[in-house]
Amino acid sequence: MCGNCCSGPPGYVLVSDEELARLAARFRLTTAEFEARYCHRAEEGRSLNEVNSSFGRDCVFLDRHTIPGKAICGVYEDRPLQCKTWPFWPSVVKSPSTWAGSKRTCPGIDHGKLIPVEQIRIQRDAIKI
Ligand code: SF4
Incomplete structure (x- = not known):
């Protein structure tokens, strides 16, 4: 929110x-x-x-x-898939540094409940950005 x-x-x-x-x-x-x-x-x-x-x-x-x-x-x-899958886009989960870069502007990253890696992979593979 x-x-x-x-x-x-x-x-x-x-x-x-x-x-x-x-x-x-x-x-x-x-x-x-x-x-x-x-x-x-x-x-x-x-x-x-x-x-x-x-x-x-x-x-x-x-x-x-x-x-x-x-x-x-x-x-x-x-809402579109692009919204549903944030922040698990390939461009974001590509490396620790891309994750850290997105974290600088997204207050939700690394907060809240832990998402199982299998679920993250499904979201990552559903979107091309
Ligand atoms: S960008 Fe935000 S407000 Fe717009 S459709 Fe996606 S989640 Fe909803």
Whole structure:
């Protein structure tokens, strides 16, 4: 609920066709309507839009209002795989130094319950970034 990985410098949140269909259904929109309203084409692929905030560029679904002082995902159950698998992306778990580098900007890394390595491998292998 810090919102750190959903905000900051400009970035991208990739959305697959399946994810697009789920998100569109959530808003009772067609996929074309959802895409036109909430997505854009980034160099990396179809991405969720961002909006300006005092924290930088927020994901269009980052909700800073419902819980004062917290930043929550407004589409949590249907959030894209990129969000679900953070911080176990290949680029982050590649080495102790890449992990330490991500830890500098993510207050959640190395806190909370211990995740079994098998589960980390599944998440790492599910995403390409
Ligand atoms: S979809 Fe949710 S978890 Fe993913 S970046 Fe947006 S607010 Fe964050």
